Amino acid sequence: MKLDPKAFGLTCGILWGAGLFSLTWWIMAFEGPSPKPTGLSRLYRGYKISPAGSLIGLAWGFCDAFLGGLSFAWLYNELVRHSEEAATKPQEAAAAPQILHPEPV
Numbered sequence: 173m174k175l176d177p178k179a180f181g182l183t184c185g186i187l188w189g190a191g192l193f194s195l196t197w198w199i200m201a202f203e204g205p206s207p208k209p210t211g212l213s214r215l216y217r218g219y220k221i222s223p224a225g226s227l228i229g230l231a232w233g234f235c236d237a238f239l240g241g242l243s244f245a246w247l248y249n250e251l252v253r254h255s256e257e258a259a260t261k262p263q264e265a266a267a268a269p270q271i272l273h274p275e276p277v
Contacts, residue, residue, distance in 0.1 A: 184241030189234030
């Protein structure tokens with residue numbers, strides 16, 4: 173089974189971006205906006221627990237997860253292709269006639 177890298181990347185980007193956006197609003201609903209730096213603000217430049225920070229987190233989260241998902245699906249497809257090639261090579265070698273090096277009679 174192969175993955176479509178664009179679709180997988182888009183799915184990852186939407187889920188992570190929307191999740192980060194929702195998480196920011198969830199924290200603001202219970203604790204209020206906070207200008208203090210968070211762990212994610214070290215990763216995503218400009219991100220804070222604020223309304224503007226939720227939009228920045230949405231954009232950064234989408235881009236980050238899109239590229240991560242795209243890379244993951246591409247690597248997965250390459251590994252599947254190599255394993256399929258390796259699985260068919262022994263069968264082809266066993267079925268190929270020995271033209272260059274015939275066995276002595």
